[in-house]
Amino acid sequence: MLKASRRTTGRVVATLLTAGLAAVSLTACGAGGGGTAAPGSASDLDAALEAGGELTYWTWTPSGEAQAEAFMKEYPNVKVTVVNAGTATDEYTKLQNAITAGSGAPDVAQIEYYALQQFALSDGLLDLGGYGFGDLEGDYTASTWGAVNLNGGIYGLPQDSGPMVMIYNKAVFDQFGLTVPTTWDDYIAQAKKLTAADPSKFITNDAGDPGFTQPLIWQAGGQPYTTDGTNVTIDLQDAGSTQFADMWNQLLEPGLLSDIPTWSDDWYKALGNGTISTIITGAWMPGILESSVPEGAGNWRVAPLPSYDGSAATAENGGSAQSVIKQSKNPALAAAFLKWLNNSESSIDVFLGSGGFPSTTAQLEDPAFVGATSEYFGGQDVNKVLVEASQNVVEGWQYLPFQVYANSVFPDTVGQAYANRTDLNAGLQAWQDNLVDYGNAQGFTVNK
Structure with missing residues (x-):
């Protein structure tokens, strides 16, 4: 209790x-x-x-x-x-x-x-x-x-645990002369370079997933949820939330992201044939990649997650x-x-x-x-990168006491911005409005 x-x-x-x-x-x-x-x-x-x-x-x-x-x-x-x-x-x-x-x-x-x-x-x-x-x-x-x-x-x-890292296809990076980004600005630049050279290829996919959006808000230092008993504050317009949205809009709105849903058969195929060249994910992913995308053996590497300021800051995805x-x-x-x-x-x-x-x-x-x-990762000592990520998780994140519900309505709110390739800030505001109404209706005292 x-x-x-x-x-x-x-x-x-x-x-x-x-x-x-x-x-x-x-x-x-x-x-x-x-x-x-x-x-x-x-x-x-x-x-x-x-x-x-x-x-x-x-x-x-x-x-x-x-x-x-x-x-x-x-x-x-x-x-x-x-x-x-x-x-x-x-x-x-x-x-x-x-x-x-x-x-x-x-x-x-x-x-x-x-x-x-x-x-x-x-x-x-x-x-x-x-x-x-x-x-x-x-x-x-x-x-x-x-x-x-x-x-x-x-x-x-x-x-x-799932400290976030970037897994990238070195073969694709070498083919198109891409450099491994350390900042999100650089990541966006590499995305533009890749898709300009070959419109069938994308830096990554994102069809709208709360398990992806929230960790990147977390990495930015966002604290959109605070809970004290049944008193809840929701602010999906805080500095970290808007920093994420403004950054990711630069990939979403111009069509630089694949809309293939993560975990679908098409997603695994895209990872295997080089259509998708990076995965922004948790530390549990290398084992899944190795077992599920055998045709990628030798091509993939693990790198620290790009950050907003070039620091080693990261967040947790899953666990x-x-x-x-x-x-x-x-x-x-x-x-x-x-x-x-x-x-x-x-x-x-x-x-x-x-x-x-x-x-x-x-x-x-x-x-x-x-x-x-790992031979799959070209002989790289993958765990070294993953362990370093686990030491650099930004502190202070909280989830909602009704987070399962919150995640379930993400497609109806933020997901619409993904579907229409429109401003994620508006999607986050719509999500917030839904969650405030829901929480208050369930007996929580929700502030915004």
Whole structure:
């Protein structure tokens, strides 16, 4: 429970809306969490592992099954059933339905950082502070720890992180005499040069994605969302938001961006044939590129994200935590499994083996991890660039307590600017107006 909002959240009903799915209510504090008592102490974790039991774990991460098998081999008294309840918003709808109903939720669930506050506010997640999880802060990067440490409660442990970088096609850059940009001004200049030389090629694609727009506002130092309990301020016209919009307009309005949707079959083809020459993305992308675009082997490289002023500043794109659901009938055992999952070397090794990028400082500081080279990326020590990015994430970013809804209406607001190739500032204002009205209607006090 978010402590600052204990008196007021009884009248808050935030809603998870996803495209094509019905609304799902976020219940008031204590009304849908399952009534589990507060956790006891760190010693309860060892006792729970010794006693054993059964757990259900919802995740979409590729390493989930292998991690659970490794855990059960180490703790044979425990049976973990892994369920892929769908990725991201598909899982969130099912999870919120179960929390609201008071039954049917897993013991442990994967939740992206942007959605975590929304579930914590609904009193669906267990505060793990009583189990001593607060002592683990130094094991994680500051940005990922900040995502699970909400108003003094610890509502999960970070698994991966997504510091943003630029992945570029060196073969295309060499063919057209492009230089690797360090600033967004230079990035725009390279985009103009590329498309002028070959109108069928684009510096990157962007069909309108909140998971792309918000990190670039974050990188600019924008803080469009602030939350104190149920008091929310939304300002998508702040300095960082307008700096992003004014910069990206220079690519959008002249048609210098491909409108191929990210993750589509056409997108993968465009990455393979050189139609799209850079990806602005999180540190988890190199593994996906290697497995999904084999024809690009040897062509791609990883570079720091261009910035507004040439500094090393970056932001996070994506990343998830795992949380104990308050409805769990065995919270100590669930917490013990979670601690092993995201804080033990044996589990993290399995995660890294599937191409994951860690949030744990021990791995990020390990010379063997940092210095590993990749044949796919032309022998480059890719992790070195990714780790440096993780050290340069701009501090102070917050998401909305109804961010899942906010992301779902992005296509209807900012997305229209993308579709019409018009001013993104107007799109951001339309998004803000929608979110202010929505938040106030749900019982939040929203200022702008």
